[in-house]
Amino acid sequence: MRMFAVAVLATALMMAQAMVAQARPESLAPLAQQVSPSVVNITTTTVVEGRTGPQGIVPEGSPLEDLFRDFQDRGDEGRRPRRSSALGSGFVISEDGFIVTNNHVIEGADEIEIEFFPGEGQPAELLPAEVIGTDPNTDLALLKVKAPMPLTYVQFGDSDAALVGDWVVAMGNPLGQGFSVSAGIVSARNRALSGSYDDYIQTDAAINRGNSGGPLFNMDGEVIGVNTAILSPNGGSIGIGFSMASNVVSKVVAQLKEFGETRRGWLGVRIQDVDQDVAEAMGLEVAEGALITDVPDGPAKDAGLLSGDVILTFDGVDVADTRGLVRQVGNSEVGKTVRVVVYREGKTETIRVTLGRREEAERQATPEGEAEPESEESEKQLLGMTVGPLAEEQRETLNVPEGTDGLVIMSVDEAAEAWEKGLRAGDVITEAGQQKVTDVASLEARIAEVQDAGRKSLLLLVRRNGEPRFVALNLSE
Helix, strand or coil, X not given: CHHHHHHHHHHHHHHXXXXXXXXXXXXXXXXXXXXXXXXXXXXXXXXXXXXXXXXXXXXXXXXXXXXXXXXXXHHHHHHCCEXXXXXXXXXXXXXXXXXXXXXXXXXXXXEEEEEECCCCCCCCCCEECEEEEEECCCCEEEEECXXXXXXXXXXXXCHHHCCCCCEEEEEECHHHCCCEEEEEEEEEEEECCCCCCCCEEEECCCCCCCCCCCEEECCCCCEEEEEEEECCCCCCCCCCEEEEEHHHHHHHHHHHHHHCXXXXXXXXXXXXXXXXXXXXXXXXXXCCCEEXXXXXXXXXXXXXXXXXXXEEEECCEECCCHHHHHHHHHCCCCCCEEEEEEEECCEEEEEEEECEEHHHHCCCCCCCXXXXXXXXXXXXXXXXXXXXXXXXXXXXXXXXXXXXXXXXXEEECCCCHHHHCCCCCCCEEEEECCEECCCHHHHHHHHHHHHHCCCCEEEEEEEXXXXXXXXXXXXXX
């Protein structure tokens, strides 16, 4: 019986090894030969100002004149402008010479030269490149060269179809060593590093300095990412690399090609994620969506969106969280009218919003609010906080805009949930239960209403240094 079990185990191991061997390609050479002519090395040159300093003076005819002249000539070498070079990678996306790379590869460069993969049908010399447009938000740049022949190019694939565990190939110019290929798998998807529009594919394919801007290929020879960054304690690859997903890249590149700049949609709201406490306080069954904390002047305000609305769907797509909404709005066409489904006061409403342009909105200030009379109610302890009326002289100190009224938190019990949720003295409560509070009595009324409705928590809109956020507090008996 034991021998039979050992034989079965050995057979299973052999079958598993055979399956792995079948899943892994025997050689990546055919793929490398197919796509390598589209990969380019990028050399940038920047003129760096030389050092400046005092110029010594030696009287004419002095015995030291010749000695000083030799010394000064040697010193001038350090003061003259000098040229600094850097290396990166890129790839051709059209036969007429459009090339994609990272913005940080070419940023600030005075000259950009493109070196093509050596081979038949490729330009035999370096070609100068022109910058068509850049997008620092996604670290992408679009270049253009004038080639004497149609260029070999590659196409974008669907990065959303890439699965964790899929084989990928990275190509580029690592550490200035020339054209190089490395292979690995997709380690993770939908990584965010620092930007609002980040959608990175994480891979263990070796990516080093000089690989920036190069393509990440799937096994069909399609570009599913642009190699952008690595996580490393020493500057070299440790198997944690990040490539901007092609579904982001293709949209940015299309705009840079058409306009020379990005034109992202703008909704005009401030938002936060809906956590479980907020969902319970608002009567939502699921903690999903984007909760509007403020509506400054802009498309959303013109359309009738309100602070306290929860955006459930945008242009027919469900909204899971704030990051997803920001990316979806940014990818939308400027001037497009979209349907926004919001949860408001226990029911859903559909509101049509005509989107503005984010780049223009970011250049403009957004004043808000109109003056209202201040409250004169006395202080009181509620929900683990001591609250009192907002005095007019406190507005400037607490950065509360004119027209915004509410209750100032005077102190917070460190043992209370309010402290755990981050509420502190100086915060201003402007809404409770999605209704304005102007005095202590109105806050007490909101608490009673929520308790009578059988809910366990109360939703507060709180401002700190002018920035609003919602906080849900559990109600104690």
